[in-house]
Amino acid sequence: MRKILAVWATKLAILGSKLLGKNGSSMPGSLALKICPDILTRLSGDIKKDIIAVWGTNGKTTTNNMISTVLEEQGYKVVCNKVGSNMLPGVVTAFISFSSLTGKVKADYACLEMDEAYARIILQYLTPTKIVITNLFRDQMDRYGEIDTTISYIQMALDKAKDAVLILNGDDPLTASLGLKHKNTRYYGITENLGLNLNETREGRYCRVCGNELKYDFYQYGQLGKYHCSKCGFSRPMPQYDGKNITADDYVSFDVCDTHVDLPCKGIYNIYNALAAFSFCDTCGIEKQDIAKGLQKYKGQVGRMEEFTIKGKLVVFNLAKNPASFNQSIGNIINEKRTKDVIIGINDNDPDGNDVSWLWDVDFEKLNNDTITSYTTSGIRSKDMAVRFKYAGIDTDKMTVGGDMRQDILNAVNGSGERVYMVVNYTLLFSTKKILSELEAES
Amino acid sequence: MKLKIAHLYPDLLNLYGDIGNITTIRKRCEWRGIQTQVDSIYGNEKINFTDYDLVFLGGGSDREQLLVRDKLIAMKKEISAYVEDGGVLAAVCGGYQLLGSYYKLEKETIPGLEILNIQTEVGETRLISNVVLESEKFGTIVGFENHGGRTYINDHTPLGKVIYGNGNNGKDGFEGVLYKNVIATYLHGALLPKNPVLSDYIIKMMLEQRGLPSDLKPLDDTIEENAHKYVVDRFVNKN
Incomplete structure (x- = not known):
C-alpha cells in the first residue's frame, strides 16, 4: 500500500514539476523515499533482464543513453535516468515515471547512471547485473576530497555486486585496476595511437597495485593510453572490444569486432562512450550489426556539442564539468578551422563544485589561437575565468568579462567570427540551453 | 639574468590547480x-637547491604524499640549509604539512621535514571552504581550502587571520605560516593569481635574495583585483 501511495504521490510531483518547467528530477524521488523507504527494491524487482549501472567521471550520461537507445531500437522496454539525475532520488524518479499506477514496472532493462559517491548507497536497494565504468578523472574535488576517495567509494559499491559482469575502460589504469579482483570482467579500449598530443594534468600515473611509476608507450588523452608497470607487471589489458580505423575529423566513426560504427556525434571521447555501449550490448547477445544501427540513432543530450542557429550564425554549445572534459571541448574548438567567438561560463554551485581551482588544471593556453576572434567569460565565477584567460596569455583587449548570459551570447553572436563556441559547466547547462532556444526562436 | 624555479614532483603534488601559482610567477x-x-623535478633527481x-x-593525495615524503626526507639537510639561508619556498596544503614535525594519522605518525615547528593531526572531517584572510603585510588574501589535517603553528607568524573559512585548524583563527622567506598555506584557488600583492612579494624576495634591484614595475591588475574583490564581497561583505 505504501508503495502505491508513493507511486501516486511521486507521479503527481513529476507532473507538477514538469508544469513548472523544472528539469531536475530528483525532488519527486525524494518524496517517494519519504513515503516508502524501500521503494527502489520493490520496483527494481520487476526488471526482466538486466539492471545496468554506469559509473565514471565523464561520459556516464552519453554512454547510458547510447545503451538505452540500442535496447529500445531492439524493441525492449527500458527504465533510464536520461537527464543525468544520478543520485538515489533521481534513480527512484526514473523507476516511478515508468511504473503503472499499481506500481508495476513492465520493463526489460534498467539503465542507470550513478554518481560515483552515491552508487554504494543506491546498491543497498538494488543489485546491478552488469556494471560499466567509463573513466576516472579529477572532478568536483571539494565534494569527494580526492580521487582516491572516489575510487574507494566505487570499490565499496563493487563489493556489493560481486556477481555482476564488469565492463571497464582498459585504457584508463585507474578504471582497469578495479577489474583485477573482480571475477567476471571485460575490457574495451583503443589500441591504435590516436596521436592527439594534448598536454594535460594526468591522474594516477602511479600503479595502484604497487605504487611504482607507470610507463606509457603513448597517451590518448588524460591518463588514458598504453601503460604498464615495470615493477609488478600490471599493464593495460588487451581489450575484447578494440576500437580501430578511427576517424574523427567531423562526425566520428570506427570499427569494433569487425563491425563498422558511424556515430551521429563529434568528439573523440564519444568513441570511448560508444565502445562502452557496444561492449555492454554485445554481452546482452544483440547482433553486432544491430548495435551499430542502434548507435546511429543516438540523439545527443543537452549541451553535448548541441547546435543552435541564432541570427544566421551557428552556435555550438558544450557542457564540460572538469579538466578532462574541458580539455576535450578545447580540442573541439581549435580543431574547427573557421573563425569563432568563444564563451566560457563557470558557476560554483554545489553540483559544480564550490572550488574553482581546477580552472588552473585546464589547458586554456591552447585557446591562444588565431581562429578565435573574442573571448567572453560568463557565470557566477566569470571574474575568475577572466584571470585564467589573462594568465593563459590571451590578449585582454579581446576579452569581455560578462555574467549576464543572454547578453554575453548576443555579444558573441554579433562578433566577427563565423561561429560561436560555448562551453559551460553543470549548473549553467539548462539555463543556458533555455536562453539559446529562446534566441533561436526569436531569430 | 634568469630567475630559476624548482617545481618539486609536479607529477605527484599537483592537486587543485596549484600549477596556477607557477603560471602566475612566470607571467608576472x-x-x-x-x-x-x-x-x-621528478623521481630520484638530486636537486642543488642553491641553483634556485x-x-x-x-x-x-595522501597516497601520493607518502611517496614524495621519503624523497624529501632524503634531502632534509639541503632543504633546511636553503630555507635558513633565506631561500624562497612556497608550500601549499600537503607541501605545507610536510614542512612540519609530523602528520599524525589515526594509526601512524608520519615524520616531516622539521623546517617549521608546526604539527598536524588528522581531523574527523575535511575543512572545505572559500577563505578570506586579513594580513598586516598583504591586506586581504583570498583562496579555497580543502584539508583533513589540523595544523598547529605554535609561535610561528601566521600568513593571516581568518575572516571567512576555517584556516589552519578551524579553532585558533589563523591560516598558514610566514617564516623567513617561506610562505606556507592551505590555500588553493590557485592562491597567487587572485592575490597579486602576494605574488609580487614572492618575486621581490627572489630578486633580493639574488642581490638584484627589487623595485617592480607596476602592472595593470584590474582583472585580478576584480576577481579578488568578488570573493571578499561575497563572503565577507555579503554583497
Whole structure:
C-alpha cells in the first residue's frame, strides 16, 4: 500500500514539476523515499533482464543513453535516468515515471547512471547485473576530497555486486585496476595511437597495485593510453572490444569486432562512450550489426556539442564539468578551422563544485589561437575565468568579462567570427540551453 | 639574468590547480621583462637547491604524499640549509604539512621535514571552504581550502587571520605560516593569481635574495583585483 501511495504521490510531483518547467528530477524521488523507504527494491524487482549501472567521471550520461537507445531500437522496454539525475532520488524518479499506477514496472532493462559517491548507497536497494565504468578523472574535488576517495567509494559499491559482469575502460589504469579482483570482467579500449598530443594534468600515473611509476608507450588523452608497470607487471589489458580505423575529423566513426560504427556525434571521447555501449550490448547477445544501427540513432543530450542557429550564425554549445572534459571541448574548438567567438561560463554551485581551482588544471593556453576572434567569460565565477584567460596569455583587449548570459551570447553572436563556441559547466547547462532556444526562436 | 624555479614532483603534488601559482610567477615576471626558467623535478633527481630562486611544493593525495615524503626526507639537510639561508619556498596544503614535525594519522605518525615547528593531526572531517584572510603585510588574501589535517603553528607568524573559512585548524583563527622567506598555506584557488600583492612579494624576495634591484614595475591588475574583490564581497561583505 505504501508503495502505491508513493507511486501516486511521486507521479503527481513529476507532473507538477514538469508544469513548472523544472528539469531536475530528483525532488519527486525524494518524496517517494519519504513515503516508502524501500521503494527502489520493490520496483527494481520487476526488471526482466538486466539492471545496468554506469559509473565514471565523464561520459556516464552519453554512454547510458547510447545503451538505452540500442535496447529500445531492439524493441525492449527500458527504465533510464536520461537527464543525468544520478543520485538515489533521481534513480527512484526514473523507476516511478515508468511504473503503472499499481506500481508495476513492465520493463526489460534498467539503465542507470550513478554518481560515483552515491552508487554504494543506491546498491543497498538494488543489485546491478552488469556494471560499466567509463573513466576516472579529477572532478568536483571539494565534494569527494580526492580521487582516491572516489575510487574507494566505487570499490565499496563493487563489493556489493560481486556477481555482476564488469565492463571497464582498459585504457584508463585507474578504471582497469578495479577489474583485477573482480571475477567476471571485460575490457574495451583503443589500441591504435590516436596521436592527439594534448598536454594535460594526468591522474594516477602511479600503479595502484604497487605504487611504482607507470610507463606509457603513448597517451590518448588524460591518463588514458598504453601503460604498464615495470615493477609488478600490471599493464593495460588487451581489450575484447578494440576500437580501430578511427576517424574523427567531423562526425566520428570506427570499427569494433569487425563491425563498422558511424556515430551521429563529434568528439573523440564519444568513441570511448560508444565502445562502452557496444561492449555492454554485445554481452546482452544483440547482433553486432544491430548495435551499430542502434548507435546511429543516438540523439545527443543537452549541451553535448548541441547546435543552435541564432541570427544566421551557428552556435555550438558544450557542457564540460572538469579538466578532462574541458580539455576535450578545447580540442573541439581549435580543431574547427573557421573563425569563432568563444564563451566560457563557470558557476560554483554545489553540483559544480564550490572550488574553482581546477580552472588552473585546464589547458586554456591552447585557446591562444588565431581562429578565435573574442573571448567572453560568463557565470557566477566569470571574474575568475577572466584571470585564467589573462594568465593563459590571451590578449585582454579581446576579452569581455560578462555574467549576464543572454547578453554575453548576443555579444558573441554579433562578433566577427563565423561561429560561436560555448562551453559551460553543470549548473549553467539548462539555463543556458533555455536562453539559446529562446534566441533561436526569436531569430 | 634568469630567475630559476624548482617545481618539486609536479607529477605527484599537483592537486587543485596549484600549477596556477607557477603560471602566475612566470607571467608576472615575463610582463616585466624578467626571464624565468621552471625545472620540474621528478623521481630520484638530486636537486642543488642553491641553483634556485624559488622552490615550490604543492599538495597531493595522501597516497601520493607518502611517496614524495621519503624523497624529501632524503634531502632534509639541503632543504633546511636553503630555507635558513633565506631561500624562497612556497608550500601549499600537503607541501605545507610536510614542512612540519609530523602528520599524525589515526594509526601512524608520519615524520616531516622539521623546517617549521608546526604539527598536524588528522581531523574527523575535511575543512572545505572559500577563505578570506586579513594580513598586516598583504591586506586581504583570498583562496579555497580543502584539508583533513589540523595544523598547529605554535609561535610561528601566521600568513593571516581568518575572516571567512576555517584556516589552519578551524579553532585558533589563523591560516598558514610566514617564516623567513617561506610562505606556507592551505590555500588553493590557485592562491597567487587572485592575490597579486602576494605574488609580487614572492618575486621581490627572489630578486633580493639574488642581490638584484627589487623595485617592480607596476602592472595593470584590474582583472585580478576584480576577481579578488568578488570573493571578499561575497563572503565577507555579503554583497
